[in-house]
Amino acid sequence: MSVRIAPSILSADFARLADDVACIEAGGADWVHVDVMDGRFVPNLTFGTKVIETLRRLTALPLDVHLMVVEPERYFDDFAAAGASSLTIHVEAAPHLNRQIARIRELGCLAGAAVNPATSLEAVRESAADLDLLLVMTVNPGFGGQEFIPSTVDKVRRARALLDAARSSAVLEVDGGINRDTIADAWRAGADTFVAGHGVFGAGDPRQEISVLRRLCMEHV
């Protein structure tokens, strides 16, 4: 299994967005994680179509768009047209998960489902075979720089078992508080894709930090 590092642009310096994107690209980032928040699903507001379009012009890396919004389907068309590579919606905001996943795929994006720390994995079990990506939140979404919730490691292990049981090849992503201290635990539990905001952009050398994080996984096979 290979390690995918997805720095979260939420922690970038927006006055130097082009430089920060170039920096993580040069550091070997696999994906760029884009946190869309609507001030309703989570108590914070971030960005939308224009920033996705801008990022699309700045990099050829896949744009991993995490929709922390209510009624996510309202944004699918615009975000796909803006250049999103994957659209991940929260099961807590998706009463018709199968229909929403199908629509995301129709638009040519990878379809992801995210679960908050307090949400049972049972919410995705029936759809597991249809998912391209399962995102297990390792903090309560809304802000960068929060502390990793240790009990989510066991949840990642159960998520891996759930995907395997469904014979799903979906990406298993973790998001929140991923840094040098936490990444190896999540990797050993079965995650393959690691969002890191503060862990990368808060490091002395963000470019170097991507390799450090990747190496910490590879050392723990």
Ligand code: DX5
């Ligand atoms: C949390 C967001 C995360 C956030 C991660 O609500 O979904 O993607 O940017 O930031 P860190 O890695 O700093 O916890």
Ligand code: ZN
């Ligand atoms: Zn995120």
